[in-house]
Amino acid sequence: MDSALTTVGLPVALGIIMFxxxxxxxxxxxxxxxxxxxxxxxxxxxxxxxxxVVCFGxxxxxxLPPLLAVGLMLLAASPGGTSANLYSHLFRGxxxxxxxxxxxxxxxxxxxxxxxxxxxxxxxxLGDQVNLQFTKVVEVFAVVLVxxxxxxxxxxxxxxxxxxxxxxxxxGSAVILAVLVLGILLDQRENVGDYLADVGLAAALxxxxxxxxxxxxxxxxxxxxxxxxxxxxxxxxxxxxxAIYVAVEVLDSTQMSVPAAVYSxxxxxxxxxxxxxxxxxxxxxxxxxxxxxxxxxxxx
Numbered sequence: 001m002d003s004a005l006t007t008v009g010l011p012v013a014l015g016i017i018m019f020x021x022x023x024x025x026x027x028x029x030x031x032x033x034x035x036x037x038x039x040x041x042x043x044x045x046x047x048x049x050x051x052x053v054v055c056f057g058x059x060x061x062x063x064l065p066p067l068l069a070v071g072l073m074l075l076a077a078s079p080g081g082t083s084a085n086l087y088s089h090l091f092r093g094x095x096x097x098x099x100x101x102x103x104x105x106x107x108x109x110x111x112x113x114x115x116x117x118x119x120x121x122x123x124x125x126l127g128d129q130v131n132l133q134f135t136k137v138v139e140v141f142a143v144v145l146v147x148x149x150x151x152x153x154x155x156x157x158x159x160x161x162x163x164x165x166x167x168x169x170x171x172g173s174a175v176i177l178a179v180l181v182l183g184i185l186l187d188q189r190e191n192v193g194d195y196l197a198d199v200g201l202a203a204a205l206x207x208x209x210x211x212x213x214x215x216x217x218x219x220x221x222x223x224x225x226x227x228x229x230x231x232x233x234x235x236x237x238x239x240x241x242x243a244i245y246v247a248v249e250v251l252d253s254t255q256m257s258v259p260a261a262v263y264s265x266x267x268x269x270x271x272x273x274x275x276x277x278x279x280x281x282x283x284x285x286x287x288x289x290x291x292x293x294x295x296x297x298x299x300x
Contacts, residue, residue, distance in 0.1 A: 015147045020169035021089050021099075022151020023162040029096030039094075039227040042218045043101055046235050048108065050217070052076050052116050054209055062202045066124035070117065071256035072202065074243050075263055077116035079105030081239035083268070084230075091275035093229030099148055101234045113246070195262045203263040204270070211236035211274045225283050232278075237271050240264035 033040065055076035059069040085098040155162035214235030218228040240260045247257035 015143050017086050018143065018147035019151045020165070020172065021085055021095055022148035022153075023155050023165055023169060024089070025096055025099075025148065025152050026155065027152070029094075030100065033094075033097050033100050036227075038221065039097055039218060039223045039231065040101065040104070042221045042223055043097075043214070043231040043234060044104065044108070046213055046217050046231070047080070047101075047105060048112055050213060051210060051235065054213070055206055056120075058202050058206050058209075064199060064202060066126060067253060067255040068199050068259055070120045070124060070126065071243075071247055071253075071259040072199065072206065072263075073120035074113070074117045074247060074256065075238055075240065075260045076206070077109070077113040078239045078243045078246075078260075079109045079113075080234040081237050081241070083271075084233040084237035087233040087237060087271050087275055088230045091229055091233070091279050092226060093233060094226040095230065097227050097230040098234055099145070101230070103145060105234075117246075192265070195258050195265075199259050199262050200266075203259055204266045207236060207263055207266045207270050208274075210238075211271060215278065229275075229278060229283070232274070233271060236274070237267055238263065240267065 052073065055073055059072055064072065080098070080102050085095055085102065087093070088098045089095050151162075211232050214232035215228045218231045219225070223231065238260075240263060243260035244257040247253055247260065
């Protein structure tokens, strides 16, 4: 299940992308998030409370086998992946909020991931324990925060260069993401059919619900659109690599890793489709406002 593509290639590629994201950020972005804690609180509430409840309802509704059910719960307990920042960047979300949420979630996951997963394990009587290693948390921090900080440093020293690179970075990010998705699908081509048959529908539905809940709940709570987009991507784009690592290396169960692998396949496609739906149809953009005709004064 694990391969050089997911364990080495993906973090390296996302590290490069995160450097590009850092070029678009300034320190005031983070200060603004601190001044508006509602978005952070609502997103964390969805991530830590609402999603595990929704996931448990799905595993019961689909009557998944115990190992697959625990594997999907493990994924639900995993923090947002670094790809969430990329999607937020591509679809005009609040990237500073994504970076902050990823950092906060990575710390909270030290407690929340073992608790949620162990509750699922106890429910199905499997009897194992999960201990999330501190090195994985450090890894997430390194992949997310260090490249972003370097990008911000470059922007502080050469703002003109950073602004000129905005469009090329967005285009390059989309190309890198497409290559990574294609590589993952090719790498897993021998097993994709079996994985989809086992848990495909439940994983796809959980992904779709996560993306929608991540946007709708913050909007109902009064969070502005850019932050709701960031929340949607943070909640819907899970750290599948971390979930696979815990399943295979900590719980010693390849079958438990299947839901995370299948979810990751749907995640890249559904997050892109959801982002396009948001930006083109659900969120009025500057271009649509400019396209409206302004009333003219009557001729004298």
